[in-house]
Amino acid sequence: MTQLQVECVQGDIARQADMDAVVNAANAQLMPGAGVAGALHAAAGPGLAQECRSLAPIRPGQAVISSAHGLPNRHVIHCLGPVYGVDEPSDRLLADCFRNALVVADQAGLASIAFPAISTGVFGYPVPEAARVAFDAIAETAPKLVHVNHIRLVLFSAGDCAEFQQALSRSSLRSSG
Known part of the structure; x- marks a missing residue:
């Protein structure tokens, strides 16, 4: 596998x-829905929801793949993050989202994947803790990846981006962005 590039950027996941x-x-x-799901479905168009009907329902931590429809990407990988304080153990379920999404992307032969801050919006996961869990899961999964060599965390706010950047700098991964 080539060198893994991991970066955090402030921006729009769509x-x-x-x-x-x-x-x-x-x-x-x-x-x-709200947040990321609303933004991606709006940008992708109604075909995304139509395709997703046959893939649902999913459980916390699970990842499934669809085409991207009107989005500028090849695929959308859908993960159901845990509701903080409700779906337990929240840390394992959140880590499963990152691990499973990376495995699904790798199995599909994809080289690059962009994640939002899963579960930190209406699901209430504290951003600093979510960032730590995300990078621990990425670091654990990275050695097993064959195709994925570029992972981007796309954060909506500057504050969230700073929290994720701090967690990346403290992780065993090397920041490249």
């Missing part, structure tokens, strides 16, 4: 044209 896949912080039914 506008990551250089990524093979974007990750949807989905609801169990994979339908449009």
Whole structure:
């Protein structure tokens, strides 16, 4: 495997044209909703929801793949993150989202994937803890990846981006962005 590039950027998950896949912080039914799910479904168009009907429901930590429809990517990988304080153990379920999404992307032969801050919005996961869990899961999964060589965390706010950047600098991964 080539050198893994991991980066954090502030931006819009629906506008990551250089990524093979974007990750949807989905609801169990994979339908449009608030936050990331709403933004991705709006940008992708109604075909995404139509395709997702046959993939739902999913469980916390699970990842499924669809085409990207109107998005500038090849695929969308949908993950259901845990509701903090409800779905337990939250840390394992959140880590499973990252691990499973990376495995799904790798099995599909994808080289690049962009993640949002899964579970940190309406699901209430504290951003610093979510960032640590995310990078620990990525570091654990990275040695097993054959195709994925570029992982981007796309954070909506500057504050979230700073928290994820700090967690990346403290992780065993090397920041490249």
